[in-house]
Amino acid sequence: MSEQNVEAVLEVRNVDKHFPGVHALQGIDFTLRAGEVHALVGENGAGKSTLIKVITGVYKADSGEIRYRGNPVEFTSPLDAQHGGISTIYQEINLIPLMSVARNLFLNREPRRFGLIDSRRLRRDATRILAEYGVDVNVAKPLRSMGLGAQQMVAIARAVQVDARVVIMDEPTSSLEHREVEKLLDVVRKLRDAGVAIVYVSHRLDELFRICDRVTVMRDGRVVAVRAISELDRLSLISLMLGRDMGEVRRDGVTAFDSHRAEADGTAAADERPVVLRATGLARRHQLEDVSLEIRAGEVVGLGGLLGAGRSETAKGIAGALKLDAGTVEVAGVPLSRNSTPAAIRAGVVMLPEDRKSEGVVPNLSVRENIVLAALPGLSRGGLVNKAKQDEVVQFFMKRLQIKASGPEQKVAELSGGNQQKVMLARWLCLNPKALLLDEPTRGIDVGAKAELQSLIDELASDGLAVLLISSELEELIEGSDRIVVLKEGQVVGELQGDDVSESALMATLATGPTAEGLSE
Numbered sequence: 302m303s304e305q306n307v308e309a310v311l312e313v314r315n316v317d318k319h320f321p322g323v324h325a326l327q328g329i330d331f332t333l334r335a336g337e338v339h340a341l342v343g344e345n346g347a348g349k350s351t352l353i354k355v356i357t358g359v360y361k362a363d364s365g366e367i368r369y370r371g372n373p374v375e376f377t378s379p380l381d382a383q384h385g386g387i388s389t390i391y392q393e394i395n396l397i398p399l400m401s402v403a404r405n406l407f408l409n410r411e412p413r414r415f416g417l418i419d420s421r422r423l424r425r426d427a428t429r430i431l432a433e434y435g436v437d438v439n440v441a442k443p444l445r446s447m448g449l450g451a452q453q454m455v456a457i458a459r460a461v462q463v464d465a466r467v468v469i470m471d472e473p474t475s476s477l478e479h480r481e482v483e484k485l486l487d488v489v490r491k492l493r494d495a496g497v498a499i500v501y502v503s504h505r506l507d508e509l510f511r512i513c514d515r516v517t518v519m520r521d522g523r524v525v526a527v528r529a530i531s532e533l534d535r536l537s538l539i540s541l542m543l544g545r546d547m548g549e550v551r552r553d554g555v556t557a558f559d560s561h562r563a564e565a566d567g568t569a570a571a572d573e574r575p576v577v578l579r580a581t582g583l584a585r586r587h588q589l590e591d592v593s594l595e596i597r598a599g600e601v602v603g604l605g606g607l608l609g610a611g612r613s614e615t616a617k618g619i620a621g622a623l624k625l626d627a628g629t630v631e632v633a634g635v636p637l638s639r640n641s642t643p644a645a646i647r648a649g650v651v652m653l654p655e656d657r658k659s660e661g662v663v664p665n666l667s668v669r670e671n672i673v674l675a676a677l678p679g680l681s682r683g684g685l686v687n688k689a690k691q692d693e694v695v696q697f698f699m700k701r702l703q704i705k706a707s708g709p710e711q712k713v714a715e716l717s718g719g720n721q722q723k724v725m726l727a728r729w730l731c732l733n734p735k736a737l738l739l740d741e742p743t744r745g746i747d748v749g750a751k752a753e754l755q756s757l758i759d760e761l762a763s764d765g766l767a768v769l770l771i772s773s774e775l776e777e778l779i780e781g782s783d784r785i786v787v788l789k790e791g792q793v794v795g796e797l798q799g800d801d802v803s804e805s806a807l808m809a810t811l812a813t814g815p816t817a818e819g820l821s822e
Contacts, residue, residue, distance in 0.1 A: 308335045309368075310498045311356070311387070311467050316365030318355055320715060322707030325351045327522045329365070333467065338489060338499045340509045340530065343519035343542055344748075345719030346705040349502055352519070353469055357382040357389050370466065388465035390457050390473050398445035398659075403427035405444050406459050434458050435484050448609055449656055450476045454484075461488060468492060469500040472718075474508060475744045476655075478607050478773055486512055504748060505774075506535050520544050539748050574598045575633070577767035578650065578736040580619050583628035588614045589791045592628070596736060596767040601758065603782030604771045605807055611791040612771045613655055616738045619769075620652035621645040632735060646675070649735030653725055653742055655771075661725045664714035668706050669695045671713050671724050676731035698727035703753065723754075736767040743777060755781055775804050787811065 311333040318326040326348050333339050341349050354360045356367060358376030367374055369385065376382040379389060396405045403423050404411070412422045427440040434454045438447055444455065453476040460468060470489075474482045489512055492499060501513055509516065510530060518526040518541045526541050533541075574597035583592040589611050596602045604612045617623035619630050621642040630637045632648040645651075654660035662671055672695050673680060680690050695709050702723040706716055713721055722742065729737065739758070743751045758781065762768050772778045778785065785802055787795040787810045795810040797803075 309333065310335045310370055312366075312368040313352070313356065314366045314368065316352075316355060316362045316367070318351055318360060318363055320707070322711070323715075325522050326355065326362075329519075329522075329524055331517055331524065333498045333500060335466070335498050336493055336496045337514045338493050338501050338512050340513040340516040341500055341502045341519065342504075342509070342516060342538070345717035346521075347519040347542075347717075348522040349519055350471065350717060351522075353389065353471060353500070353502070357387060357469065383463055383465070386464070386466040387469065388460040388463045388467070389469040389471065390460045391471050396444055396452065396456055396459070399443055401441055402431070402438060402444050402447065402455060403440040405455055406430065406440070406462070408459070410462075430458055430462065431455065434488070435481060448613075450478060450481060450609075453477060454481060457485060457488070461492065465497065467498045467500070469502075471502045472504070472744075473501075474503065474505060476741075476773075482508070504751070506538065506748070509538075510535070518542055542748065574600065576631075577633055577765075578619070578769070579631040580615070581629050581631075583615060583618045583630075584626045585614065585618065585623065586626055587791075589618060589625070589628075592618075592788070592791070592793055594769075594786045594793070596769060598765045598767055599762050600783050601762050601768040601770055601781060603778045603785040604769060604788065605775075605778055605785045605797075605811070606788035607811065609790075610788040612788055613740050614791070615788065616652055616740050616769060616771060617654075619645070620650055620738055622652065622654075646732065649732075650738065651675075651729035651732060651734040651736070652738040653722075653729065653740060655740040655744065662713045662721050664712065666713060667710045668699070668704065668713055668716070668724055669709035672698055672709075672727045672731065675728050679732075694731055698730065702727055702757070726754075730761075734766065736769070737761065738769045738771075740771045741773065742770070743772065743774070751777075775807060779804055779807065 309332050313329055313331040316326055316329040329348070329352060331352065341352070343349055351360065355362050358378045358381050361375070369387070374385065376385060376387070382389070397408070406427045407423060412419045412426065414422070424440050431438065431440065431454070434457070436451055436454045438451060444452055447455070453473070457473055474485055477485065486508065489499060489501070501509070503509060513530045516528055516530050516533065516538065517524055518538070520542065525544070576595050577598050579595040581593045583589050592611065592615050594602065604615060606612050614623055618625045618628065618640075621637070621640055621644055625640050630645070630650075632650055635648070637644050637648055663674070669691070673691050676694065677686065680687050680694070698704070699706070699709065704723045704727070705720050713724055716724070726742070743754055758768060758770070770778065770781055772781070779802055782802060783798070785797040785807060786793055787797065787807065789811060797806050797810065
């Protein structure tokens with residue numbers, strides 16, 4: 302929708318926002334029209350999340366004005382904004398894990414009878430609503446019993462159920478599989494057709510070109526372009542986001558990634574490399590059944606499968622974060638003595654978890670403290686931390702991973718999602734691990750950072766690190782893996798290697814569960 306005379310339901314005028322050492326928003330102008338889907342894009346740290354938080358009352362703007370439906374507004378909290386008609390779906394799920402699925406869906410809006418919550422109607426309505434999103438769960442169970450993707454669908458359904466004129470979606474599909482993404486995009490279309498204005502933040506460019514009408518591009522706290530999406534192609538949009546020639550990104554990122562892999566493959570045949578990590582017969586009731594895999598030095602093994610197939614459970618079982626009923630894990634031929642995280646770390650196995658908010662960063666600690674958290678024993682002597690060594694480690698990884706922060710003392714909670722992800726990766730690389738387990742490492746990371754991370758993963762593998770890669774994005778999994786072990790319903794149903802590492806072969810394995818040899822035939 303590009304007509305200039307369409308009602309502007311939300312306007313941001315010349316808004317500024319400062320944090321200590323950072324000018325996060327600089328003279329931001331943004332207009333959202335009724336009945337449009339407006340993409341808000343930019344690299345991590347560009348200011349997208351800060352702008353959303355200013356609009357919804359999490360932060361107070363230092364200067365400028367926000368107008369909603371023609372009137373100046375100043376919301377004091379996200380709940381205040383929701384009551385006003387602006388509902389937000391955050392990338393990091395902000396529901397209550399211990400509360401039931403149904404209560405989360407209707408929190409503060411529960412149906413009542415004689416002044417009390419009508420539990421029967423609550424569960425019935427919640428079941429019906431979630432079924433529209435393809436979520437079939439026992440709504441009386443705690444939210445935490447569901448997978449991250451299903452939790453995200455609950456958050457989306459909750460936001461949409463509120464009678465909002467504006468819906469802000471911050472990376473809404475980052476935890477969703479293909480089927481769930483299609484459901485969400487259908488919901489977005491219906492909202493748009495009903496006249497709801499939608500701000501859509503996503504690093505998945507295909508979604509933007511499918512669903513959005515206009516796009517605002519942010520870079521370093523400024524708006525650098527506002528265009529109709531039909532006027533752009535992928536290359537021009539990425540160039541606007543990065544502010545540099547795409548040849549540079551290709552040379553330093555994805556292209557380098559592919560060429561490094563070719564060099565590594567030419568150095569030694571895959572079957573000649575030593576096995577660094579071997580998992581045999583991993584089992585956990587209702588989640589894993591006889592899962593076995595091995596990863597050799599310098600190899601990136603992808604773990605494919607739909608949400609709920611057991612990918613994260615396999616990685617957590619190997620890393621000791623999930624108690625197993627059966628199975629063994631060996632590192633460089635030596636079995637782990639215990640199924641525990643400390644034992645895995647001591648052996649050289651570390652994991653970057655999918656949910657960085659609840660399982661990764663410590664938000665109230667600084668960048669420095671988060672990075673050295675796992676390495677403190679090695680940086681201490683006689684109970685005292687060697688500050689010089691700590692500074693050396695922190696500065697090295699902040700530079701190597703290009704972590705954007707005002708300095709080592711800035712709180713991690715103030716960083717963008719992608720930079721939080723880099724801080725977590727730095728924490729584990731401090732330990733010089735032998736095996737690195739990556740669960741959705743590029744979730745919520747922009748295209749430039751994604752290419753950099755892919756290049757880094759390949760560089761680590763070239764140095765002999767064994768890498769397990771989990772990703773819901775098929776393209777990333779296929780391009781980033783030497784082999785792919787495919788899971789379905791907690792079991793290994795196939796292994797793809799060589800020419801079989803392709804989207805068609807992976808989809809066929811997921812659908813039918815044959816072996817790679819059967820696919821080759």
